Amino acid sequence: xxxxxxxxxxxxxxxxxxxxxxxxxxxxxxxxxxxxxxxxxxxxxxxxxxxxxxxxxxxxxxxxxxxxxxxxxxxxxxxxxxxxxxxxxxxxxxxxxxxxxxxxxxxxxxxxxxxxxxxxxxxxxxxxxxxxxxxxxxxxxxxxxxxxxxxxxxxxxxxxxxxxxxxxxxxxxxxxxxxxxxxxxxxxxxxxxxxxxxxxxxxxxxxxxxxxxxxxxxxxxxxxxxxxxxxxxxxxxxxxxxxxxxxxxxxxxxxxxxxxxxxxxxxxxxxxxxxxxxxxxxxxxxxxxxxxxxxxxxxxxxxxxxxxxxxxxxxxxxxxxxxxxxxxxxxxxxxxxxxxxxxxxxxxxxxxxxxxxxxxxxxxxxxxxxxxxxxxxxxxxxxxxxxxxxxxxxxxxxxxxxxxxxxxxxxxxxxx
Amino acid sequence: xxxxxxxxxxxxxxxxxxxxxxxxxxxxxxxxxxxxxxxxxxxxxxxxxxxxxxxxxxxxxxxxxxxxxxxxxxxxxxxxxxxxxxxxxxxxxxxxxxxxxxxxxxxxxxxxxxxxxxxxxxxxxxxxxxxxxxxxxxxxxxxxxxxxxxxxxxxxxxxxxxxxxxxxxxxxxxxxxxxxxxxxxxxxxxxxxxxxxxxxxxxxxxxxxxxxxxxxxxxxxxxxxxxxxxxxxxxxxxxxxxxxxxxxxxxxxxxxxxxxxxxxxxxxxxxxxxxxxxxxxxxxxxxxxxxxxxxxxxxxxxxxxxxxxxxxxxxxxxxxxxxxxxxxxxxxxxxxxxxxxxxxxxxxxxxxxxxxxxxxxxxxxxxxxxxxxxxxxxxxxxxxxxxxxxxxxxxxxxxxxxxxxxxxxxxxxxxxxxxxxxxxxxxxxxxxxxxxxxxxxxxxxxxxxxxxxxxxxxxxxxxxxxxxxxxxxxxxxxxxxxxxxxxxxxxxxxxxxxxxxxxxxxxxxxxxxxxxxxxxxxxxxxxxxxxxxxxxxxxxxxxxxxxxxxxxxxxxxxxxxxxx
Numbered sequence: 001x002x003x004x005x006x007x008x009x010x011x012x013x014x015x016x017x018x019x020x021x022x023x024x025x026x027x028x029x030x031x032x033x034x035x036x037x038x039x040x041x042x043x044x045x046x047x048x049x050x051x052x053x054x055x056x057x058x059x060x061x062x063x064x065x066x067x068x069x070x071x072x073x074x075x076x077x078x079x080x081x082x083x084x085x086x087x088x089x090x091x092x093x094x095x096x097x098x099x100x101x102x103x104x105x106x107x108x109x110x111x112x113x114x115x116x117x118x119x120x121x122x123x124x125x126x127x128x129x130x131x132x133x134x135x136x137x138x139x140x141x142x143x144x145x146x147x148x149x150x151x152x153x154x155x156x157x158x159x160x161x162x163x164x165x166x167x168x169x170x171x172x173x174x175x176x177x178x179x180x181x182x183x184x185x186x187x188x189x190x191x192x193x194x195x196x197x198x199x200x201x202x203x204x205x206x207x208x209x210x211x212x213x214x215x216x217x218x219x220x221x222x223x224x225x226x227x228x229x230x231x232x233x234x235x236x237x238x239x240x241x242x243x244x245x246x247x248x249x250x251x252x253x254x255x256x257x258x259x260x261x262x263x264x265x266x267x268x269x270x271x272x273x274x275x276x277x278x279x280x281x282x283x284x285x286x287x288x289x290x291x292x293x294x295x296x297x298x299x300x301x302x303x304x305x306x307x308x309x310x311x312x313x314x315x316x317x318x319x320x321x322x323x324x325x326x327x328x329x330x331x332x333x334x335x336x337x338x339x340x341x342x343x344x345x346x347x348x349x350x351x352x353x354x355x356x357x358x359x360x361x362x363x364x365x366x367x368x369x370x371x372x373x374x375x376x377x378x379x380x381x382x383x384x385x386x387x388x389x390x391x392x393x394x395x396x397x398x399x400x401x402x403x404x405x406x407x408x409x410x411x412x413x414x415x416x
Numbered sequence: 417x418x419x420x421x422x423x424x425x426x427x428x429x430x431x432x433x434x435x436x437x438x439x440x441x442x443x444x445x446x447x448x449x450x451x452x453x454x455x456x457x458x459x460x461x462x463x464x465x466x467x468x469x470x471x472x473x474x475x476x477x478x479x480x481x482x483x484x485x486x487x488x489x490x491x492x493x494x495x496x497x498x499x500x501x502x503x504x505x506x507x508x509x510x511x512x513x514x515x516x517x518x519x520x521x522x523x524x525x526x527x528x529x530x531x532x533x534x535x536x537x538x539x540x541x542x543x544x545x546x547x548x549x550x551x552x553x554x555x556x557x558x559x560x561x562x563x564x565x566x567x568x569x570x571x572x573x574x575x576x577x578x579x580x581x582x583x584x585x586x587x588x589x590x591x592x593x594x595x596x597x598x599x600x601x602x603x604x605x606x607x608x609x610x611x612x613x614x615x616x617x618x619x620x621x622x623x624x625x626x627x628x629x630x631x632x633x634x635x636x637x638x639x640x641x642x643x644x645x646x647x648x649x650x651x652x653x654x655x656x657x658x659x660x661x662x663x664x665x666x667x668x669x670x671x672x673x674x675x676x677x678x679x680x681x682x683x684x685x686x687x688x689x690x691x692x693x694x695x696x697x698x699x700x701x702x703x704x705x706x707x708x709x710x711x712x713x714x715x716x717x718x719x720x721x722x723x724x725x726x727x728x729x730x731x732x733x734x735x736x737x738x739x740x741x742x743x744x745x746x747x748x749x750x751x752x753x754x755x756x757x758x759x760x761x762x763x764x765x766x767x768x769x770x771x772x773x774x775x776x777x778x779x780x781x782x783x784x785x786x787x788x789x790x791x792x793x794x795x796x797x798x799x800x801x802x803x804x805x806x807x808x809x810x811x812x813x814x815x816x817x818x819x820x821x822x823x824x825x826x827x828x829x830x831x832x833x834x835x836x837x838x839x840x841x842x843x844x845x846x847x848x849x850x851x852x853x854x855x856x857x858x859x860x861x862x863x864x865x866x867x868x869x870x871x872x873x874x875x876x877x878x879x880x881x882x883x884x885x886x887x888x889x890x891x892x893x894x895x896x897x898x899x900x901x902x903x904x905x906x907x908x909x910x911x912x913x914x915x916x917x918x919x920x921x922x923x924x925x926x927x928x929x930x931x932x933x934x935x936x937x938x939x940x941x942x943x944x945x946x947x948x949x950x951x952x953x954x955x956x957x958x959x960x961x962x963x964x965x966x967x968x969x970x971x972x973x974x975x976x977x978x979x980x
Contacts, residue, residue: 007620014627016730017737020634022653023627026665028717032710033669079702080680080695098689100680102698135703136669137612137676 004034004138037134044081044132045144047074048103052126052149057316058117060156063093066125068111072103081132083111088123088291091115091151117153120250122277122293122324124148124286150284154319155247158255190214225266225308227344228253228318229337231354232273232327238355238381246327249353249380252403254322256351261315268308268344269318272336274328275303295326302330305340308348333357334364346372355381357400362392369397378403446496448700449577449674454488455667457569459660460622461562463629466657468558470633475555476530478656480562483526487519487563488570495574497814501584511813514806516564521803523563527556547795569622573671576615579606580678582685590685608682612675619668626664633657666707673703879942880935886954887932890914893961907933914957921960924953 008030015023054066068085072078085097097113115125126148133141190203193213201215230253237245253269260267276295277284285294303325306318330336333354341350350373352365357377365375375398382404383389393400461484469477494515498508528534535543535550543550551557585603634653677699684691877885891901891910899917901910911929915922931950935942 004616004620007623010624011627012729013733014624014631016733020627020631020653022630022658022661025714025717026623026627026661028714029665029669029707029711032714033706036706036710077698077702077705079699082684082689084689096688098687099692100684100689100695101692102694102702104698135673135676135699135706137672137679 004030008034033136034138037136037138040076041132041134041139042142044074044078045130045142047072048078048081048130049073050128050130050146052128052146054125054149054151056150057152057154057320059154060117060120062153063114063116064151065112065114066097068097068113068128069108070103070111071108072105075105077105078103078132079135081130084129084131085113086124086126086129086148087115088125088286090119090121090290090292091117091123091125091153115151117151119290119292120153120155120247120323121290123151123153123291124284124293125151152320152323155254155322156251157258157319158251159259184216184218187216187218189217191217225268225345226256226260226349226351227268227270227308227341228256229340229350229352230269230271230273230322230325231333231336231352232271232325232330233332233336234327234329236333236355237327241381242327245355245381249355250322250325252378252380253353254319256353257315257318257322261310261312264310266308266310267315267318269306269321270340271305271321271325272302272330272333272340273325274301274330275321275324276326277324278303293324295328302336305343307343334360337364338367341368341371341373344373347374349374349376351376351378353378353380355379356383357389359392362389362396365393365398366396374398377401380404444674444677444696444700445577445581449671450489450492450496450574452667452671452674453492453570453573453577454485455663456619456622456671457488457566457573458484459664459667460569460626461566462660463626463633463657464562464565466633466654466660467629472554477559479530480559483523484563484566487567490515491567491571492574495571495578499578506813511809514809516567517803517806518810519563519567520560521807523560524550524556527553527559531555543792544796545792547792547799572618573615576611576618577671577675577678580608580611580615580675580682582678582682586682586685590688594688605682605686608679612679615675616672619672623665623668626661630657630661666711669707670700670703673699879944879947882947883931883935883942883950886950887928887935890928890954890957890961893958897961897965907936918957918960918964921957924957924960927953928957 008027011023011027011030014020015027049069049071051069052066053069054064058064068083070083080100080102082100083098087097093114093116095113097111099111101109103109126146128146128148130144130146131141133139190206191214193202193207193215197215203214203216207213230249232246232249234242257267257269274295276293279301286292287294303321306314306321333352337352344350350368352375354361354377357365357379362377365377368375377389377393377398377400379386379389379400379402383402386400386402390400390402458481462478462481465477465480468475494511497503498506498511533553583603586605589597589601589603630653634657677696681691683689872885874882874885887907894914894917895901897917899913901913905913907929911925914925918925927950931946934940934946
């Protein structure tokens with residue numbers, strides 16, 4: 001405020017010229033107020049302790065309450081500060097988090113707002129923009145940002161009570177009780193020695209340590225694992241229905257993974273789509289309109305595979321990947337599936353989820369059959385030649401199902 | 417301490433209530449800001465009044481502070497009232513004109529009351545002929561100037577803060593949900609930041625004027641005449657000036673803070689920022705806190721002129737002033753050298769300065785011009801009508817209306833009272849007329865037989881009147897006895913006539929005449945002791961006159977009897 005500085009100078013000249021000492025007091029007060037504003041305003045935001053509390057993972061349609069705690073660690077009160085929280089459009093419930101308040105020394109202000117996960121994705125909450133100034137408008141306002149946090153909204157999961165995919169090989173824990181082909185390279189624990197156990201099975205080191213004979217327990221060598229392969233190659237999806245079909249394919253994959261995990265079966269996930277978070281080292285970029293994470297422009301590498309594991313934590317990992325995954329112009333399914341299947345063990349059921357499948361795709365799946373895997377093809381888009389495709393699959397040694405909508409998914413799969 | 421705020425879950429009705437109260441900013445707008453503006457404007461004129469008190473101390477200038485406060489408050493609240501949505505179709509300029517006229521009238525009455533110089537009846541006759549003379553009063557003119565100045569300042573600040581505040585249209589528009597905000601309904605927002613700068617400039621210039629006035633209030637003016645401007649004697653600063661300086665800058669800072677709050681309120685409203693009610697509550701408190709802390713610290717600092725750097729700056733400033741003066745002097749010297757004064761011009765002769773009577777003192781009201789003052793009467797008729805109209809207009813629009821029922825009742829009562837009075841007077845006049853007729857008839861009958869009767873209670877008279885009464889009653893009795901006093905005769909000459917008529921009363925007449933001359937023409941105090949001897953002489957003269965009268969009557973009766 002140039003006027004104010006000029007005013008102080010004029011008063012100073014007056015005070016000396018007119019020899020009125022009291023004007024010096026006025027000058028001191030003016031300088032004091034100006035100095036106070038200049039000194040204190042930049043320090044206000046530095047001493048605000050801010051916390052953002054919320055559940056950083058949510059299921060689709062779930063409402064998440066976000067709590068912002070702001071504590072004034074200054075030794076003086078904060079006259080005012082403005083907070084503006086950036087919020088993804090996909091999460092906002094028609095409300096904004098713009099607030100201005102004041103804080104006394106040591107006071108904590110708590111603000112709550114809610115977001116709703118309306119679409120799967122990896123979203124940013126924040127950053128919180130802070131703005132403050134003085135009481136007199138003598139100095140410019142100061143801004144600061146509080147770091148953003150991230151929220152993962154899982155894809156929609158359709159619960160399946162029973163998934164009766166027919167298979168030549170054991171599929172699921174129910175039919176895997178017989179330990180015919182235990183693999184000594186895959187120990188999963190020990191148990192007490194029982195009569196009839198082979199001496200080769202005894203774990204001598206542990207037995208010596210515990211002074212009790214114990215035998216190794218091994219994972220069955222015939223894999224009961226399932227690998228879900230999701231084809232997100234852009235050009236395989238019809239342009240008009242791409243968005244809905246991709247989302248549907250992801251929902252099918254998530255539902256399959258959740259169901260198999262609930263059946264205590266190891267599940268893995270492979271896709272030729274892109275995980276935008278993969279390979280990001282710099283500051284994450286988010287779409288301004290939707291608030292979703294943007295992938296790197298030059299990134300066309302498929303997401304890393306998630307090998308089959310069991311357990312809920314592993315399911316969360318798969319769901320997180322499914323929350324972020326996007327279709328892209330990466331690798332065609334028939335080119336990608338052979339390489340993707342390389343690390344899979346013999347006998348693994350491979351569920352391929354794709355919008356369409358032609359003869360070349362079927363030939364590629366036949367190669368999997370020949371490698372000892374158990375491919376199952378799920379077509380997630382209505383196909384006029386589905387009967388032909390199904391027949392081709394049968395001849396080539398794998399099953400084909402059409403799951404073009406939720407009704408199909410539930411009826412065709414669940415009732416079999 | 418924890419401040420819990422659930423903005424998205426609170427009851428919408430409660431939220432709206434709180435929101436409205438904070439957006440409207442009622443307490444700040446209606447109480448804090450008017451008071452601060454009043455304090456600032458009044459403190460500004462207080463220094464002017466102090467200077468006037470020093471320069472023309474025969475009038476009670478400092479009393480004008482009180483009306484200034486009222487005028488400030490009136491101006492601010494009138495501004496707020498005029499800008500209410502209900503007054504949108506109202507002629508504001510006309511109302512302001514009526515307001516100014518009322519202020520002028522009030523100031524005129526107030527200055528008469530404060531100076532004790534209410535005009536006499538004779539003055540009103542002069543004002544009737546020369547109406548503008550009623551304004552020709554030093555105390556009134558300067559009081560009016562000061563009151564109008566403070567009114568203008570307060571009104572201007574009122575306007576500034578009114579436009580800075582959120583108005584009803586903005587509040588209504590921006591509190592709607594976004595989807596219901598029609599672009600064509602968006603109110604035009606005033607340039608609030610420019611208004612704030614405008615306020616800042618006015619405050620700063622006011623501060624400079626105030627400082628200058630504060631300096632003027634420390635000057636001992638008689639020394640300017642004797643010693644010149646350079647060696648002028650400086651007095652200490654008066655307490656009222658100190659107070660005015662403190663109040664002006666304190667209130668100015670507080671108002672600056674209020675302006676900032678108004679600015680922020682508008683911004684927050686337009687950008688849909690929710691505001692906690694604590695902001696409004698704590699804003700003034702925090703401002704006061706900062707001002708007290710800074711003011712307290714400043715009170716312990718050394719005065720600028722006593723510090724080393726202060727002396728240094730003073731030397732530099734003095735040098736700069738000297739340098740500027742020197743340059744100006746050299747410039748004018750060169751001008752005079754280049755364009756010398758013509759020889760043909762007659763040399764300037766020193767004339768004695770004209771002697772003016774001090775302005776405002778011993779104002780001589782010019783004698784009234786003869787003839788009927790048509791212009792004056794017309795002027796006063798117009799002025800009185802305009803004044804009454806202005807007062808009625810000013811009060812009526814503010815809701816103060818004359819109760820016609822009560823007025824009619826009072827008027828009927830007055831008429832009844834007047835009729836009764838008139839009847840009483842009329843009857844009394846008739847009675848008096850009848851009594852007078854009777855008296856005149858009786859007097860006519862008694863004329864020549866009875867002396868005119870007049871009752872004078874001697875004890876009710878003061879000593880001087882008693883002496884005069886003694887002499888004049890003697891003169892009357894002597895006239896009745898045939899020794900009358902000529903108009904051209906002095907009392908001493910007449911005394912000789914009395915002595916000639918009644919030689920036995922010669923010493924008494926001398927004493928009585930001397931006493932009368934003392935009572936009539938001397939300002940010497942006359943007491944009862946002086947009256948007593950004179951009264952004895954008067955009684956002796958009266959008895960002598962009565963005796964002589966009775967003797968003459970007896971002689972006349974004897975002559976009549978002898979003739980019969």
